[in-house]
Structures are given as structure tokens and as C-alpha cells.
Amino acid sequence: MEYEQPAVQRTPQSSHSFRYYAVLPIFIFLIYKTTRLAVFTYHTRKRYRDIPSLPRHWLLGNLIAIGRKCSPQLNRHPDYGFSEIWHDLGQPAAFHIDLAPVDSHGFLIVADPAVADTVVQSSSEYPFSAPKSDTMRQSLNRLLGEETLIMAEGEVWRDLRKRFNKGFAPAHLHALCPFIVAQTRTFIARIQDAARSGQTFALKDFAQDLTTDVITQLTMEKDFKAQSVADGTGSKSTFGVLTASRILSKLVATTGQGFDPIGYLNPVRRIKERFYEWSFDRQLYSVLSLKLQREQTHPKKADSSAKAIVQLALADLDPTPALLRNTVHQIKSFLFAGQDTTSTLIQYLAYELSKADHDPRYREIVSSLEDEHERVFGPGAYSALDVLSQPGKADELLGDKIPKSTAFVKETLRLHPPAATARGIPEASSSTPPFFIDIDGRRTAIDGLRVYNCQWIMHRNPKVWGADAHVFNPARWLDEAYISALPPGAFRPFERGPRNCIGQELAMMEAKLVLCAVTRGLRFEKVGLTGRNGEREVWGTQHVTTVPVDGMKMRFHLRDESEVK
């Protein structure tokens, strides 16, 4: 009997201790993780506490505030939320968004051009400027390709940039202007057809097709006919190259940006991303190798100025499969970086022009543009296209001969910047000294932070541009005293420093050309979100870059011959 009782009692006891021992490691692990998180959150908070920021919750930092200001439900670009925080904080030169414990680094949002320049200009530590932020790399890899110029660093970036700079140089682009003119004619013909229908359209669809055709034509001399093929056919068919590019861009935009954990983990989405990446790469690869083969059998004259950008970049190099793959990544990058951004610029040009219909101040601005176009290109609604299609004319006329048009484009870019830059400042170590910036007279170390140069804020900062910073006033660009009093780097739609936009000349040229081509022949009527009579202005949302939220819904009108100058 004495032996039986303990035996009966021992069974549950040993099962308890078994469970106890099984749970113990999990418990210790959780304690370890929580302690680490707490220590790390404490250190992050302490480390950046001198940088202006909204009040930090003891545990959640600024997560709640940023969740409210940048919620995807607001369907607006985070820039708007950042701008509100900046105003709440009394407009500091930069401020911190503390995302610990979720993210160790948090973001430094920059509102002052001098601070922005410290980050993007060369320094002895970072000769090619501070490295790009890992957030961009994580989300854009498939769209741009792993070897993309946009994310490359160090000597690899320098060599790539050197190779492609030739193709984007103004003289070379001006030689290619007749191609851009030809594509712009198709753009205008489509808008004229749309005008005759009297229906409402999203200008985005027209502008994006135009920028796609321009970039593919200029980079590899291939016309994918984005403007002329119907949806579902040719390059826009289910497996067409443009379909692959656009679906991939949409997938990346929705999974990579904002908070979308479900989308991020969704396996079907991942498979689709891989498929469209493969399809996009394969088709570009075959176009490129065909082009190079043809070039070998029928070479263009060595001095031919109308060479495609990739031909210039690959000149004298052995076109190995590795080199071709690398070049495909660069073409993808040009398509990505130049397509939506330039299309957004064109959409906002039309938006600003549309205001002439209901605002006398705008009517005056547009009328003076028309005078300039008539003086430089002669009479006729579309004479600019005829003149600019002649060799040498782009070089002669698109520079200082059209100051009002240039001012109009710059003012549009100032108020509606389509892109920005995000950098990641490495942690200081024995070999990397701390990275200092000056925030309103206070020297502050920002190593370990991600930095976002917020052009939306900088371009509307009254300390930089004056009390009328929010007003669309192209004349400011013609006031020499005003411009020379601006701080360096005030205007930075293409960013600055060695990693500035390689395609900025192309974008400016395309925008000026479109502006000169449409102003006298077409009238744009914004539908919804007009900013008129108390209606909301159209605003930007995030689609990797900043794009108009409604695709710029408009009705187009052909201008009466009698009103055309």
C-alpha cells in the first residue's frame, strides 16, 4: 500500500513538470525578446531625443500619431501627414518620427534645403553622397532589377552612371528631339479624338503612354506603341511587355508602400510578382539582344548623334549575357523612374492650364504663355511641333528662348513634386564617424536614421519661398533678384548632388515641348477636384512616386481657330 500511493501521485506531477520544462524556454525567450525591445526602445528614444518630434509615447513613440496622419484610409501621400506634423511642431528644419519599438531607425523628415544638401552632397565620408535607404531596396527590387543604377552604391554606381550619362546629356537628347515631337503628335491626336467625343477621361492614361513611348524609343530605339495599340493587344496584351511592366509596378506599389502586411505575405501576389518580373525581363532582354545583333550587322555611323541611349552606354563593350542582363535592369529603371514622374508633371501642367477658365489671374498667365509661343514658333495652334521637329531647333529654342514656358514648368514642379529621395545613414562605428547635421542652429548626430528629403514641404516652405509659397506664380522665376536670394538647393524636384536625376533634361524637355504644343490648341477642363468654388483641389497619392489621386479626370476641348494666336 505504501508503495502504491506515491506511484499514483507521481504521474500528474511528472506531467506537470514536463509541461513546465517545455514552456520554460519559450517563456525565457519571450522575456529575452521583451527586454531587448525595451532596452533598444529606451536607447533609440534617448539617442534622438534632441531632434524635434511630436511627443513620444513611452512605449509606442510616434506610431499612433503617424498611423493617424499617414493612414492608407486617407488615400493621400504621406507628405501631407508630414506637412501637418511639421506645422504642429512650428516648422523646424527637420523632425524625427520615432517608430521604435517597431523599427529601430525611424525617419528624419527634412524641411530645409541646407539640411537636405548635407545628406545628398558628396562628403569625405560619402563621396557619392549618403547611401540610399534600405526601404527603397526592399520594395523596388523586382521592378527595377537587382543591378539597378537607382540602388547601386559606390564604384559600381559610379561606373554605371558614367556609362549612361552620355545618353542623357542635353546635346544628345536635343538630337533625339524629332522622335519626341513625333510621339507628342500622337499624344495630341489622341486628345483631339477624346475632345470630339465630349466624354471625361483620365489624362494619366494619355500622358503615361506618351512617356512610355518616349523612354523606350530613346533608350533602345524600340517603339512599343503604347499610344497606338488598343488595350489587350500587342505590348498591352495579357503577356505583353507593357502589361508586365504596369502590373509589376502596381503590385510593388501596393505591397511595398504603406502598411499592408496581408498583401506583403500573400503568396499569390508573390507568385504574380515573380511571373511578371520574369516576363518583363525576358522580353526586354530579347529586344535588346536583337537590337545589338542588328547593330553589329548594320552598324550606324560612329558619329551618329541619334543613337539610342543603351547603344552609347554599351559602345566598345563586349555584349556578354551578364552585361545584357545588367542593361535590362537599367532600362527597367529608366521606365520606372521616368514614366510616372514625367506623366504626373504633364498632368499637373494641364491642371494649372485648366484654371485659366475660371481664374483671371491664371488667364493672364496663360495668355502671356501664348504670346511667347507665337513669338518663338510663329502662328498656328501646333506650330511649335513643326518648328521643333527640324534638326537643331530644340537646342536653339528650348533653352532661354522660352523663359515663360520654363517658368511655368518649374512652378508646376515646385508645387507638385512627383518624387523625392530616402537615404539611410549608416551607424557610426570605429571606421565610420557620426553624421552631423545642423537643425535650426543645433549640431545633431543622425547616424542610424533614415532620412527623407521632403520636397513637398521644402517647396512650400515660407521661410524659403516667402509668404506666397503656396501660390502658383511662374513670374517668380523671372524675377532675378528673388531667385538669387533663394537659399542653395531651394528647388530640388530632381534632387541634388551626385545622385540627382539622370533624366532631368529629358523630363524638362518633354514637359516644355508638351506645354508649347498644347497651350494654343487645347483647353483642359478639370472634372471633380477642381479647387473651384470650395471644391477640394486634386491631391497626390502614393504609387511608388506621387501621382494625382483621380488620374487627373478631365474633359478636353479643341480651341476655336479664332482664339488661337
Ligand code: HEM
Ligand atoms: C518629372 C520627372 C522626373 C522627376 C521629378 C524625377 C525625380 C528624380 C529624383 C528625385 C531622383 C532621386 C531619387 C533618389 O535619390 O532616390 C531621381 C533619380 C533618378 N531618375 Fe528621375 N525624375 C524624373 C524623370 C526621370 C526620367 C525621364 C528618367 C529616365 C528616363 C529618370 C531616371 C532617373 C534615374 C535613373 C535616377 C537614379 C539616378 C542615380 O541614382 O544615379 N528620371 N529622379
